[in-house]
Amino acid sequence: MSSTIVSTMSSQATALSQPKSAAAPGALLAQRTERYSSSGIWVGVFAITMSFAAFTSALFVREGTADWAHLVLPSILYVNTLVLLASSGTLEMARHRLLSEAEGTRKASAWVLLTLLLGLAFCVGQYRAWLDLRAEGIYLATNPNSSFFYLLTFLHALHVCAGILALVYLAGRLVASHTTFRRSLFLNTAVYWHFMGVLWVYLFLLCRMKL
Amino acid sequence: MAESSIEPAHIHAPPEGFIRKYVFSLDHKMIGKQYFGLALVAVFTGMILSWLMRIHMVWPAAKIPGLQFLSSAGAPGGVITPEYYLSLMTMHGTLMVFFVLTNAPFAAFGNFFLPIQIGAEDMAFPRFNMMSFWVTFTAWVVLMLAFFIPDGPPIAGWTSYAPLSAVGKDAGPGMQYGMSLWGLSIAIFCIGSLLGALNFIATTLDLRAKGMTLMRMPICTWAWFITSCIALLAFAVLLPACILLILDRHAGTSFYVPGGLVVSDRVQPHSGGSPLLWQHLFWFFGHPEVYIAILPSMGIISHILINSMRKPLLSSKVVIYSMMSIGFLSYMVWGHHMFLSGMNPMSALAFSFPTLTITIPATVLTLIWLGSLYGSNLQINSASLFALGFISMFVAGGVSGFFLAQPSIDIYLHATYFVVGHFHMVMGVASLFGVFAATYFWFPKMSGRMMNETLGKLHFWITFVGTYCIFMPFHYLGLIGNVRRYQSFVDDFMAPYIGWHKFITICALITGAAQFIFLYNLIHSRFKGKPASDNPWNATTLEWTIPSPPPWNNFGDKHPIVYHDPFQYGVKGSKGDYVMQDSPEQVVPASGD
Numbered sequence: 001m002s003s004t005i006v007s008t009m010s011s012q013a014t015a016l017s018q019p020k021s022a023a024a025p026g027a028l029l030a031q032r033t034e035r036y037s038s039s040g041i042w043v044g045v046f047a048i049t050m051s052f053a054a055f056t057s058a059l060f061v062r063e064g065t066a067d068w069a070h071l072v073l074p075s076i077l078y079v080n081t082l083v084l085l086a087s088s089g090t091l092e093m094a095r096h097r098l099l100s101e102a103e104g105t106r107k108a109s110a111w112v113l114l115t116l117l118l119g120l121a122f123c124v125g126q127y128r129a130w131l132d133l134r135a136e137g138i139y140l141a142t143n144p145n146s147s148f149f150y151l152l153t154f155l156h157a158l159h160v161c162a163g164i165l166a167l168v169y170l171a172g173r174l175v176a177s178h179t180t181f182r183r184s185l186f187l188n189t190a191v192y193w194h195f196m197g198v199l200w201v202y203l204f205l206l207c208r209m210k211l
Numbered sequence: 212m213a214e215s216s217i218e219p220a221h222i223h224a225p226p227e228g229f230i231r232k233y234v235f236s237l238d239h240k241m242i243g244k245q246y247f248g249l250a251l252v253a254v255f256t257g258m259i260l261s262w263l264m265r266i267h268m269v270w271p272a273a274k275i276p277g278l279q280f281l282s283s284a285g286a287p288g289g290v291i292t293p294e295y296y297l298s299l300m301t302m303h304g305t306l307m308v309f310f311v312l313t314n315a316p317f318a319a320f321g322n323f324f325l326p327i328q329i330g331a332e333d334m335a336f337p338r339f340n341m342m343s344f345w346v347t348f349t350a351w352v353v354l355m356l357a358f359f360i361p362d363g364p365p366i367a368g369w370t371s372y373a374p375l376s377a378v379g380k381d382a383g384p385g386m387q388y389g390m391s392l393w394g395l396s397i398a399i400f401c402i403g404s405l406l407g408a409l410n411f412i413a414t415t416l417d418l419r420a421k422g423m424t425l426m427r428m429p430i431c432t433w434a435w436f437i438t439s440c441i442a443l444l445a446f447a448v449l450l451p452a453c454i455l456l457i458l459d460r461h462a463g464t465s466f467y468v469p470g471g472l473v474v475s476d477r478v479q480p481h482s483g484g485s486p487l488l489w490q491h492l493f494w495f496f497g498h499p500e501v502y503i504a505i506l507p508s509m510g511i512i513s514h515i516l517i518n519s520m521r522k523p524l525l526s527s528k529v530v531i532y533s534m535m536s537i538g539f540l541s542y543m544v545w546g547h548h549m550f551l552s553g554m555n556p557m558s559a560l561a562f563s564f565p566t567l568t569i570t571i572p573a574t575v576l577t578l579i580w581l582g583s584l585y586g587s588n589l590q591i592n593s594a595s596l597f598a599l600g601f602i603s604m605f606v607a608g609g610v611s612g613f614f615l616a617q618p619s620i621d622i623y624l625h626a627t628y629f630v631v632g633h634f635h636m637v638m639g640v641a642s643l644f645g646v647f648a649a650t651y652f653w654f655p656k657m658s659g660r661m662m663n664e665t666l667g668k669l670h671f672w673i674t675f676v677g678t679y680c681i682f683m684p685f686h687y688l689g690l691i692g693n694v695r696r697y698q699s700f701v702d703d704f705m706a707p708y709i710g711w712h713k714f715i716t717i718c719a720l721i722t723g724a725a726q727f728i729f730l731y732n733l734i735h736s737r738f739k740g741k742p743a744s745d746n747p748w749n750a751t752t753l754e755w756t757i758p759s760p761p762p763w764n765n766f767g768d769k770h771p772i773v774y775h776d777p778f779q780y781g782v783k784g785s786k787g788d789y790v791m792q793d794s795p796e797q798v799v800p801a802s803g804d
Contacts, residue, residue: 035417036335036413036414036416036417036418037335037336037413039335039412039413039416039417040335040336040409040410040413043408043409043412043413043443044409046443047405047408047409047443047444047447048447050443050444050447050448051447051448051450051451053448054447054448054451054452054492054495055451057491057492058451058455058466058488058492061485061487061488061491062466062483062484062485062488065483065484065485066470066483067465067470067482067483068483140458140462140463140464141462141463141464141465144464144465144466144483144484147458147464147465147466151454151455151458155454
């Protein structure tokens with residue numbers, strides 16, 4: 001179990017190697033910031049996925065019971081789906097502008113604002129879907145199907161609202177001054193926003209097939 | 212230049228003013244201490260509740276002075292009613308499992324030491340970190356409110372099985388508003404824990420110092436990291452379960468409550484829900500929660516034993532892999548809590564197998580600890596005593612798990628004191644021994660002062676012997692057929708065994724009183740203790756390279772560089788018998804030695 005010291009010379013053979021270029025400390029820190037905030041967002045995405053997986057399994061357990069009914073989904077949901085998917089596209093356009101053009105910040109901020117508007121439109125659309133159901137006399141507690149529908153769509157909308165807040169902040173930073181703009185902020189917002197789209201498509205299919 | 216104006220989120224300004232320094236602190240060390248303080252308050256509350264329960268169990272007519280002021284309905288004239296006994300039990304379990312066993316070993320010590328042990332200035336997201344504590348604190352306030360409402364705390368136990376937890380006041384006292392507060396509190400707690408887990412994972416993955424590869428992280432850092440992965444999954448499932456419970460209670464939905472259910476002569480206005488659904492969701496969280504409680508302690512005592520033995524474990528890698536496999540398997544065993552819940556008997560078999568499999572990594576861990584201790588020159592102090600005590604509790608409490616994992620034996624033992632004894636030893640006391648060990652070991656670093664060793668050893672021996680006196684008889688009582696959650700045993704078939712219960716109650720009072728020695732030691736040492744050096748235990752990991760207590764930014768302006776595996780003890784030729792992780796001395800294992 002014992003070991004021996006052979007020299008006091010520093011040996012970094014197994015230490016993490018220094019980045020190739022002699023980067024300024026600021027750049028190094030920025031790299032680290034980008035990396036850990038990216039880990040953070042992916043871990044968050046994972047946790048949200050897990051929560052909705054739990055709701056899904058609850059739905060499967062509940063599906064087998066006697067009072068399971070059928071729910072005709074409001075048709076505005078199809079429009080909402082397109083709106084949310086389009087917003088992912090506009091956010092990608094913003095990324096394209098940021099990456100490709102030297103003076104792309106202004107154009108990028110326009111695309112981010114458009115994404116923001118589409119996101120808001122989605123939320124309004126979801127609200128409209130709830131009103132449509134209410135008009136038919138279908139409330140949260142009417143039957144298990146409506147319970148799951150309101151619950152899943154509401155929780156998804158809540159998460160979208162968090163995304164909208166991030167977009168507002170991002171747009172603000174882009175419009176105000178691009179020197180203090182953090183790339184990681186954009187990248188992480190984009191990951192989250194696309195995830196909202198994917199999650200919605202999944203939930204929509206789930207509702208469509210099971211409720 | 213764009214980059215130079217970037218201010219990384221994890222480097223925050225030195226805290227100024229009382230509020231920023233002690234209340235809404237962004238400093239992971241202060242947040243760790245806050246978690247520790249919350250756990251300390253919760254553990255003493257929970258302990259006093261258990262005293263009240265034990266007293267009521269054997270002397271049901273005993274008047275407890277002052278208790279009537281807490282609840283005039285639950286304890287008229289200071290005499291605990293059967294229903295209030297259940298309230299006390301629910302609050303004891305909830306406080307202990309959530310606010311002590313989750314907060315103390317994981318959130319408190321993890322927050323304080325994980326960033327330092329990997330050489331980081333702070334957690335990845337200090338603001339989230341602050342939020343996670345204050346959200347958890349809010350959850351505690353909401354839970355404690357249940358004591359002060361006329362309804363009283365809920366009587367559903369810490370598992371809050373549906374449908375009784377979902378139907379409101381018909382289910383008994385405390386089940387209207389008290390139960391609502393419970394559901395809300397646990398939902399809030401989940402959010403706090405999720406934020407905490409997210410922070411731990413991002414920090415471990417990305418804020419390690421130069422040279423700190425994953426396999427160079429100390430074992431307890433690994434334990435906190437694995438625990439945070441478990442917590443992320445577990446609390447992400449408990450949160451939906453609580454949301455569904457709240458909806459059933461307050462929005463008229465029927466997720467858990469079946470149709471035609473009659474409670475207190477009233478048909479409940481629900482239809483078609485599944486009571487098993489709550490159990491599935493709850494135990495999918497609940498079993499991993501057991502490992503959230505114990506894994507950090509496993510890491511902590513490994514860390515402390517290595518330091519006290521002055522030599523590494525037989526294999527640190529195997530310890531880490533064993534902890535990982537325990538974490539992984541913990542998600543496949545939740546059904547073993549439900550053998551008698553009406554599941555398909557085949558699924559009982561399917562859950563029994565991974566449950567028994569989990570004993571393999573657990574046994575490997577135990578053998579590594581014992582094998583490393585064999586022939587070692589262990590230094591006995593409060594920390595290492597509690598570490599040894601952990602192993603003892605883990606083995607003694609774990610062995611009964613073999614029995615409970617068999618569906619056929621569990622039919623008899625289910626919901627008896629055998630189960631209560633099992634989980635109190637293996638999850639409760641073992642995990643707390645890890646917390647005690649951690650406190651005695653790291654207190655010098657946290658406060659800059661040493662704890663009193665004599666009091667520490669006294670605390671250990673009373674607690675160690677007392678715990679066995681309390682929980683070993685639980686197993687025998689369970690075998691006799693003593694059902695859990697019954698309020699007293701003086702006038703039923705258990706009457707001949709009331710002597711056992713009296714013995715347990717007296718031991719519980721003594722062992723509980725011994726915890727005040729710990730509290731005194733903690734507070735006295737904080738102000739009057741012997742000043743601690745930077746590295747009082749001659750330890751090797753990064754937290755011992757910085758002053759005690761550490762400055763707000765941990766390493767000052769330095770960025771530590773790591774050259775070694777974490778536990779270079781028993782090294783020949785160095786100044787001491789150890790080489791610290793950030794020392795550039797090169798260490799090569801001597802061949803054939």
